[in-house]
Amino acid sequence: MISGLFAREMQFDQYRAFQYLEKQVAFGPRVPGTEAHRVCRDWIIDMCQQSADTVLVQTFRAYRPVTKDTVDAYNIIARIRPEQPQRVMLSTHWDTRPFADKDIFYSNKPVPGANDGASGTAVLLEILECLPKFDSDIGIDIIFWDAEDMGIAGNGMYFCQGSEYYAYYPISPIPQIGILIDMIGDQNLEIPIEANSMLYAPELVLEVWDIAHKLGYQNVFPKKIGQEIYDDHIPLNIIAGIPTIDLIDFHYYHQGRNIWHTVHDLPAYCSPYSLKCIGDILLFWLSRK
Numbered sequence: 001m002i003s004g005l006f007a008r009e010m011q012f013d014q015y016r017a018f019q020y021l022e023k024q025v026a027f028g029p030r031v032p033g034t035e036a037h038r039v040c041r042d043w044i045i046d047m048c049q050q051s052a053d054t055v056l057v058q059t060f061r062a063y064r065p066v067t068k069d070t071v072d073a074y075n076i077i078a079r080i081r082p083e084q085p086q087r088v089m090l091s092t093h094w095d096t097r098p099f100a101d102k103d104i105f106y107s108n109k110p111v112p113g114a115n116d117g118a119s120g121t122a123v124l125l126e127i128l129e130c131l132p133k134f135d136s137d138i139g140i141d142i143i144f145w146d147a148e149d150m151g152i153a154g155n156g157m158y159f160c161q162g163s164e165y166y167a168y169y170p171i172s173p174i175p176q177i178g179i180l181i182d183m184i185g186d187q188n189l190e191i192p193i194e195a196n197s198m199l200y201a202p203e204l205v206l207e208v209w210d211i212a213h214k215l216g217y218q219n220v221f222p223k224k225i226g227q228e229i230y231d232d233h234i235p236l237n238i239i240a241g242i243p244t245i246d247l248i249d250f251h252y253y254h255q256g257r258n259i260w261h262t263v264h265d266l267p268a269y270c271s272p273y274s275l276k277c278i279g280d281i282l283l284f285w286l287s288r289k
């Protein structure tokens with residue numbers, strides 16, 4: 001059961017969240033080095049400043065393996081109660097992939113990133129709006145990673161550059177535990193337990209899957225181990241030592257056709273309900289800290 005206070009005070013607005021998703025796509029692909037990337041960066045910072053106590057931007061140079069050069073990239077860190085040593089982290093990546101290499105015919109066009117980039121960002125921006133009503137002493141870091149999706153498929157290198165940079169240069173007080181979300185806007189959302197998450201933070205996996213079932217989202221969160229995925233939680237676990245799980249639906253299809261890393265990653269294949277499912281679970285988790 002959800003407590004009356006939780007239900008009344010901490011409403012996650014799925015339609016407002018979906019507008020945040022659409023707005024990001026309307027900026028254009030958020031590829032580091034582009035105008036759309038700069039505009040979206042400033043918009044996220046502005047949104048964070050309206051709700052967070054402190055907003056920090058970690059600027060770093062990201063490597064582009066295709067052109068073999070570097071470009072400025074930005075992790076955006078919104079902090080609630082920045083002095084509090086007891087902290088949790090919620091994070092997602094906000095950049096989008098520079099090339100649609102999973103298109104049936106390889107495309108040099110960038111990925112619009114409605115699901116892969118905008119969905120997690122939309123959920124965390126909406127959560128930030130809910131937090132001022134949130135009665136708690138815990139410190140919260142909400143982090144938007146940059147340069148997650150610039151790697152070459154199959155190679156595994158040069159993905160997750162923002163979280164890797166942070167993992168080497170974390171900002172204290174450092175959170176003790178974290179949840180990463182990625183590709184959670186899919187219309188047919190299904191999130192099995194990501195295998196690395198179970199390896200690094202099994203107790204948190206069980207806690208989150210229990211919350212999902214308690215809130216009625218058991219169909220979205222089957223209690224089965226899924227694929228092992230290299231995502232932003234890997235540098236956080238291995239380099240920074242912050243136990244972090246990844247909520248990800250890696251299976252992004254529409255009528256049997258793959259959407260992931262194609263030019264078709266558009267709002268039409270995403271759903272406000274999926275954003276709400278993740279938002280409700282994260283807010284409930286925070287409410288128990």
Ligand SMILES: [Zn+2]
Pocket residue numbers: 097116149261
């Ligand atoms: Zn991606």
